[in-house]
Amino acid sequence: MVEPEQSIALVHELADCVDLFKVGKLNHHPLASRIDWREFHLDVLEALEQVGVDYYIKKDLRAF
Numbered sequence: 171m172v173e174p175e176q177s178i179a180l181v182h183e184l185a186d187c188v189d190l191f192k193v194g195k196l197n198h199h200p201l202a203s204r205i206d207w208r209e210f211h212l213d214v215l216e217a218l219e220q221v222g223v224d225y226y227i228k229k230d231l232r233a234f
Contacts, residue, residue: 172196174210178217185221193218194228207234 181191193214196202211227211234218225 172201174205174213177210178213181214181217181223182221185223188223191218191223191225192228193225193231195230197230207231210234 177193195207196205211231215227
């Protein structure tokens with residue numbers, strides 16, 4: 171993921187054509203330190219559950 175809001179919007183937009191979402195943190199990028207990863211983790215889980223798709227949260231994001 172790059173931008174939290176865009177990533178969550180993509181979950182809603184692509185739910186009908188994606189078999190499995192894999193979601194993780196943005197690594198090794200200056201913008202990564204500006205993101206509240208705990209908030210994103212909770213928000214993306216909510217979006218994934220709302221649309222009822224299969225998903226995998228990568229270990230780096232599950233830590234939050």
